[in-house]
Amino acid sequence: MAEPRTSVEPALRLRDLTVTFGGAHPVRAVDGVDLDVHPGRVLAIVGESGSGKSATALASIGLLPGSAEVTGSATVAGVDLVTAAESQRVPLRGSSIAMVFQDALAALNPYRTIGRQISDAYRLHHRVDKTAARKRAVEVLDRVGIRDPERRVDDYPHEFSGGMRQRAMIATAIVNNPTVLIADEPTTALDVTVQQQVLDLLTGLTDDLGMALVLITHDLGVVAETADDIAVMYAGRIVETGTVLDVFDHTAHPYTRALLQATPNLDAPSRRLAAIPGVPASGANRPTGCAFHPRCPFAEQVGEACQTVDPHLTPRPGSALHRAACHFTAEQELPHV
Amino acid sequence: MAWYLARRLAASVVVLLAISFCVYLLFYSGPSDPARVLCGKPCQPERLSQIKQFMGTDKSAVVQWVDFVKGLFVGRTYGTGAEAARCAAPCFGFSFDQRQSVTSLIWSRLPITASIAIGGAVVSLIVGMTLGPLAARFRGGVLDGLVRGGSLLLVAMPAYLLGLLAILVFGFQLNMVPVSGYVPLSESPVDWAWHLILPWCVLGLINGAAYARYARNQMLDELGSDYLLAERATGASARRVRRTARRSVWVPVTTLFGIDLALMLGGTIFTEKVFSMHGIGDLLLGGVSSHDLGIVVGTALFGAALIIVGNLIVDIVQGFIDPRVRRG
């Protein structure tokens, strides 16, 4: 794992990113998120269901539905995708920032061959003829580990196995060598054995192409093995962030601690999160003060502040990037259990 | 694919045989005796049995069905000697009233029904596939409201009602178009189309409204699908993604279209009646009023055969446009 390269311009920079879903009861799904993702590094975003991971991802690539109001900035290749006109965003998607979805079967067009979908994506950004695009499709399929790509390029999605489909979707995403790749739970739908292969593929591509990879996951075991940096989200906010070493070894937020404890054994084959007691907060019903206080074992020790004062991200021991938003750990370390 | 086709074909034949068997049991062991109808009121017993023999109704329903199936494949001859009547394959039965095979009767009526059905189907497809996706595109707008309200009204509207109203307004009040009669295409293509314009519009509007509603909802489903979001993530413009969605909508619409067309070819009964055109539907109705069992059973079975063949064709076409169906 490389050292943080703070001097280099980040490939993706989120500043005060806020997403509100409109309607009768507006939901603030993402609330003031700041993140930097650097070329060649893997940032993992973790958090319970509904914490705003996907909303953050879709806002970064400018693909939230019209019902969502987005403020703040998401800068890729010098362009702020939040404020830019759609005509400016379109050429950046796929070429500078690309995305891999959870369910490859749903995310691939059932009526078109894999090769067609990859070469279409290529031709959106390169003025080449169909033969050249097809050659490129075969090349990328080979790169993502599809055996016999010459032949499989003309297959339809339903003719691929689950793991191969996910590889094919990754191929569609990387065919234009994007600088940022967002993978939203890319392995959740896969068998355990295949999961590892797909993760290896993603990290391999990150290294080879110098991409910045944003890996959204429920799985802290995956984080431990593949990510360089981590951002823990709760109710639309980042509550702790830093390098994986910082966060795992010097855990500075009770929620992160709870997540880690709910993960029985980081080396066990299936590492879905066990439930954390209490009801997860969400943008719709955000508690006052620290949103985690109804579930937090340390809230009582701190007292009033947890229920009334919003904690902000402040530096914590470890690397310069390690920060957490918690009144308790601002004063002292979390006691070991 | 060949194996799949063969299997589907075999299944279709079996289904058709099963239907015809049920129909024969029902119709030829029932109380209605076609021989007695033909014999007339003062009916000598020997004449009756003669007629029965001629028609083949002296045998049991099952044997008659076997005769029918044989006739379908190799044709058959009714009666013997000078009176004998030949019914060539595929023989759908014989009208003793008109001394003609049902097949030739259907054949003579088919151009009319086919003109109405195909034209109406094409109009409905055009109406549906332009308005539906447009309504989806401008969801909640004026056009969407019109399409939704209009399709609700038109889907509720029986075809005969709209036809009569159209005759009343465009034929009589405005005196714009002919209201009845059919001119063969070979005689004058212009008159042919001119006489069919009202039925086409009536069928086209009613079925087109259903298509428009279906295409609209399908389009909205598609536009919310993951794979179109993924396509946008590769850098496709919103416009290009809509085009992809429209293409996807064609897949289920083609299926509907094929079945509807087959159903209509079996007899556009209401339209024919309203516009006084003598197609297959009219043939069936005439058969009912003259108690001609041969015509009635023959036309009904012909309609069933069309649907089965139509289904088969739709399945094959689907294999070409929807890759997921293709593996046999």
Place this chain on the structure above:
Amino acid sequence: MTAAVARARSPLSLALRRTARSFGGRLGAAILLLVLLAGLCAPLLAALEGQDPHAFNGDLVDGNNGGNPFGSFGGVSGTHWFGVEPGTGRDLFALVVYGIRTTVIIAIAATVISVIIGATIGMAMGYLGGWFEAVLGRFVDFMFGFPTLLFLIALQLIVPSSIPKPVVLTVVLAAFGWVSTARLIHTQTRQLAAREFIDAARASGTPLRRVFVSELLPNLVGTLAVVVALSFPATVAVSAGLSFLGVGLDPSSPDLGVLIGQSITWTYTGADAGYLIFPSIALLLIILGATLLGDALRDAFDVRTESGR
């Protein structure tokens, strides 16, 4: 087991409330109620007008002019609210309200019978499974795309004339109408049967009838409401259609389909169109009202029916 019933009841009232709140649902119910009431009170309304649907009034039509009614708008007046029928001079208002009555009674009877048949078969398919489900499933699929109308017409030929026409029509409509109900109920039952409480009932050896009545039915109430509301207008359309073609009720019966069918003759005489407009509006209102209500119910109960056709 009562728990299952209780669980089913509250979503039911919720859905009904949702239906009552939706504009389409309200409008549909209002229209339907109005027209049904008119049909139900047909004798009363006709008496109120002071006319009888069967009385011929030769003096009201112009024999020298193709039998067109005297007076404007087809003879609309204080005594003949909708005017009179060309040729016969029968009172149109009385004919229409009696026509609604006939059409609606037949359609209700046919719908009820077909839904009972369809629901029973659908539940049996979903619950029993196995070859029973496979065979009937094939059959239902097949019937679904069948040229039913042709056979409805053909059947007229073999039905003995001793059976009253309305009865024949009802039975025939029901016999062909159960298919879509069976299909929908089948899918729903299969989903329910996969749920534990049905499994539990089956495992504990509860008799079939009890499972149907006390476990399945309460959970299918919503779907059944939708099915009834949506197959009623379809039945109305087909039944009126058959009478229109002359293969349903006798031409002398006061029925909306018959009335509209006879209007073909008058259309060509160029008489004022009241004879077509009034029965048509009545028929359209029934179909439209029921469809609106059915759509609202379907949305409220979140039942997925066959496509958007």
